[in-house]
Amino acid sequence: MQHKKNILLFTILGITLTVLFLVNICLGSVKIPMYDVIQSLTGGEASKTAWEYIVLHYRLPKAVTAVLVGIGLSISGLLMQTLFRNPLAGPDVLGLSSGASLGVAFVILGAGMLSGVFAGFFLSPYGIVLAAIAGSFIVLLAILVVAQKLRDTMAILIIGLMFSSFTGAIVGVLSYFSTAEQLQKFTFWALGSLGNLPWSNIIILAVACFTGLLMAALCIKPLDALLLGERYAKSMGINFKRTRILIIIATSLLTGAITAFTGPIVFIGLVVPHIAKLIFKTSSHLVLFWATILIGAGILLFCDTFTQLPGSEYVLPINAIASIIGAPIVIWLLLHKRKGIFS
């Protein structure tokens, strides 16, 4: 009964995701008919060669980035919410995105202080990704140390807030000493954008995401045990230390790589796991894992479609749309809090 319902829900989500993906590619400054989009994607010929070029070189990379980012951030959120026993945990709330930003800020704004060869490496996509992953990893470790001492879930959120403002301050200091050009580069990055990524970068992002997802998949069973708390999980034979390290590496990898390429994107990591929990009404991480992947990809495609005001030249920052959609959902969740989700 429950099983059949889940299969139905997954089918609906799968179809919705496919439609959103295609619609996302159709819409933009130039509207391309669905038929031509499908033609271009399947290797056929579109009615206009320009359309084919736009689809393959602009729209498709952006849609793929949206899918990867949506999946990665949402899974990070799911992992952190169970690990910290905190329904309000998410990569941006706990300051992971800020940590990654700090790493990127050091690279973009501080590269001038380094000599030629080093600067060259650090400013390459690999350098930026590594810096961002390192940044989010350090913040996550710090939060973990604090979480060990403080059992209070609200305190952990406040610590996350403090990290955000701390990294914000350091970025402020760094930008004071950097050139206008560096500053402009960093500011554009910080606004968050899914577009303009070359395929080579998307491949790096995809590899990081798949590695993170694979690690997350290994944690599905331990995460279920952690629903009863750390002590019960240990008594049921779960290697808690190994699980925790896996979760931390997976989240830093996902959040770090994503933030490096697209800038800090808010709300997605926090909201999507909740939508999954509301739709499927379960705590089984096997179900939630797949549900979060499908919903995360769908939501970010949906947000991204709105950033390109249909038929116009303007492109809004993805963060603005994510906040406009995400913030009301969080408020709604808090107002309708049930003991199951919040306690």
Added chain:
Amino acid sequence: MERDNIILSAEQLSIGYSNKKESAAIADSINITLSQGKLIALIGANGIGKSTLLRTLTGIQQPLKGTVLLKGKKVNDYNAKELAQTLGIVLTESLPPSNLTVFELVALGRQPYTNWLGTLSPEDIQQVNKAIQLTQIEYLIHKRHFEISDGQLQKVLIARALAQDTPLIILDEPTTHLDLLHKVNLLRLLKRLTSETGKCILYSTHDLDLALQLSDEMVVMTPDSVTQDTPKNLITNKVFDKLFNDENISFDVQKGGFVIK
């Protein structure tokens, strides 16, 4: 014969905390034997070291001296999975927020036996259903764990430990938060489980009068010593007089409880 029934034994155990500089023993020379089919109560005043003893017996904490043998093997030598198949626990701490249903919660007890995704085999489901029947919580299985009362939740957590299919179950103060009726029901359930399943159940409690009536054996922790015996012998040997270090509280043999002067 008697030896085969022993599930856990501790000899000359010394418990407490140690760091590099010093080790502070909370209790010394503890001898405990937990045998099959017995319901055993752990009694002691607050702060006497009941939790430390339970932590040491369950292998969370290293003993300062002596060893804890679980099924003839040192408890600290078990790997996590083996230990989970030999020893189940029920705690007092409240559960983190989740959408778990009662059935799913009990089914988590099968984790030491399931594959890497935690898929339940037909045998697992059979064990879960058996645990649910034994604790008589069939009417609750579709409810969420936060929708049921404290007494019901305690039964559900016991069912989870039963599903884990271990010869020994240790409960940390299972009767706190419950009223008298539910305390009695819970202890009766534990008593019935030991006789029906042959498991050994050890529980810590402050409800001395109930423990006296419903336990097979008791482990009494006093500031001087740790004594294990049947309730009857413990009363005859006047062990309970030393339970609280206060001359205003004394044990009345006739009433089977404490009186305050």
